[in-house]
Amino acid sequence: MTQADRRTTVLRREAVIATVPLALAALLVAAGPASAGPLGEAGVGDPYFPQAGNGGYHVGHYDLTLRYDPTSRHLDGHAVLTARATQRLTRFDLDLNGLKVTGLTVEHRKAAFRRDGQELVVTPRRALRQGQVFRIAVTYHGTPGPVTDPDGSLDGWVPTDDGAFVAGEPQGAMTWFPANNHPKDKSSYDFTITVPKGRTAVANGVLLGQRTANGLTTFRWHQPEPMAAYLATATVGKFQVEQYTTRDGIRVYNAVDPREAADAAPVLKKLPSVLEWASKLFGPYPYRAAGAIVDRAPDVGYALETQTRPVYDRAPDLDTLVHESAHQWFGDSVSLTSWKDIWLNEGFATYAEWLYNEQHGDDSAQQTFDALYARPADDDLWAFPPAAPGSGANIFGTPVYARGAMALHRLRTTVGDRAFLRILRTWAAERRDGHGTTAQFVRLAERVSGKELDALFRTWVYTEGKPNKP
Numbered sequence: 001m002t003q004a005d006r007r008t009t010v011l012r013r014e015a016v017i018a019t020v021p022l023a024l025a026a027l028l029v030a031a032g033p034a035s036a037g038p039l040g041e042a043g044v045g046d047p048y049f050p051q052a053g054n055g056g057y058h059v060g061h062y063d064l065t066l067r068y069d070p071t072s073r074h075l076d077g078h079a080v081l082t083a084r085a086t087q088r089l090t091r092f093d094l095d096l097n098g099l100k101v102t103g104l105t106v107e108h109r110k111a112a113f114r115r116d117g118q119e120l121v122v123t124p125r126r127a128l129r130q131g132q133v134f135r136i137a138v139t140y141h142g143t144p145g146p147v148t149d150p151d152g153s154l155d156g157w158v159p160t161d162d163g164a165f166v167a168g169e170p171q172g173a174m175t176w177f178p179a180n181n182h183p184k185d186k187s188s189y190d191f192t193i194t195v196p197k198g199r200t201a202v203a204n205g206v207l208l209g210q211r212t213a214n215g216l217t218t219f220r221w222h223q224p225e226p227m228a229a230y231l232a233t234a235t236v237g238k239f240q241v242e243q244y245t246t247r248d249g250i251r252v253y254n255a256v257d258p259r260e261a262a263d264a265a266p267v268l269k270k271l272p273s274v275l276e277w278a279s280k281l282f283g284p285y286p287y288r289a290a291g292a293i294v295d296r297a298p299d300v301g302y303a304l305e306t307q308t309r310p311v312y313d314r315a316p317d318l319d320t321l322v323h324e325s326a327h328q329w330f331g332d333s334v335s336l337t338s339w340k341d342i343w344l345n346e347g348f349a350t351y352a353e354w355l356y357n358e359q360h361g362d363d364s365a366q367q368t369f370d371a372l373y374a375r376p377a378d379d380d381l382w383a384f385p386p387a388a389p390g391s392g393a394n395i396f397g398t399p400v401y402a403r404g405a406m407a408l409h410r411l412r413t414t415v416g417d418r419a420f421l422r423i424l425r426t427w428a429a430e431r432r433d434g435h436g437t438t439a440q441f442v443r444l445a446e447r448v449s450g451k452e453l454d455a456l457f458r459t460w461v462y463t464e465g466k467p468n469k470p
Helices: 258-268 271-282 318-326 343-359 365-373 398-415 417-430 438-449 454-462
Strands: 057-069 074-085 092-095 100-106 112-116 119-123 133-142 146-148 154-160 163-167 186-196 200-202 206-213 216-228 235-237 240-245 251-256 289-294
Touching (some): 100 112, 100 119, 186 200, 200 216, 200 251, 240 258, 251 271, 258 289, 258 318, 271 289, 271 417, 318 343, 343 398, 343 438, 365 398, 398 438, 398 454, 417 438, 438 454
Parallel strands (some): 251 289
Antiparallel strands (some): 057 074, 074 133, 092 119, 112 119, 186 216, 200 235, 206 216, 240 251
């Protein structure tokens, strides 16, 4: 994701329906009264967002059917979640903020539910046994809006003058669909989105088709690879659409607000070459679809690496395009297990910018490192360590981005270019569609390089203050 006013500051953050992997025929209803037995936790225990996500189950697939009217800003939604219980459950939570639920079933039976802040607390008629695959269907409606993050920025469903800019990092997915809203839980998705004729609804993955009737257009999108909820989008607006397939077989779909089209065109033209460049460094592109959503969203101030199709609040510059593209490997395919490790997303995407510039005739990564290191000890760059930001308000701060990239440069200069690139490729390959932690990355770097690296990482990602001159 990119930081507010990307042009003048260090990056902040960005940007035929397949069969559900778990066959619905396998769904079984466990016997036993729902009033007895374990309860799913109301959060996964993230140190910075303790209510995010939910315990007791894993969502394998979301099927989201939405209808949005940009004039009234009213959203009608129907969400079907196919999940697996990881423990015996008599009750579980979903994350859903601000929308009214009008119906809810578990395994096709009406279930009791109540609201508790951002939690939708569900009590099925019968307890779910550990390992059981089950189906949750939620019907809801309302006027969705964004949430305000600890750093003051907006995320989630952000209305625009012609639709909505939908970007969910770190909390915003719950503003438009019921979710297990933490990066630890990744799922495949289908989207069916209906909007007034003349508007376009853009989601993740591959466009399966669109149909216009009675003044409405319905778009169907399919995202087969696992995706964290915060990376989902359903952005709506008046867009110019461009579709093509790269020579590597990647299906590209770009949707651009006409007011941003002239500025965006020269940068978006480079997308295939950027993906090809990144694939050579980091390994094969992890998805079958790519593209960009370039909106005009003046209240947002950032771009986000929404999976397969980053969303930009305005026409991006090339650095931003490279940053969000690199996130498809680092942050999207390889996801976080805790928000405190976000430097694994942002430091990596920032260092990809350095590498791109170095290999395309701009400053070397060493020159960029040296310019940053020249900042005084009281500069914000040294305010907190990248791998221990200390609070949700800091996870999109300068150290996570710039000092995180500096840590990777120190790793590169310590182990050499060949080992460094092998570390990045191995990280992306071994954890594709999965998760990673800082400790796991350190162990991988040591295994691949054959060097002891604890001191390097302790200094550059865990210790507050400006390190001694390397």
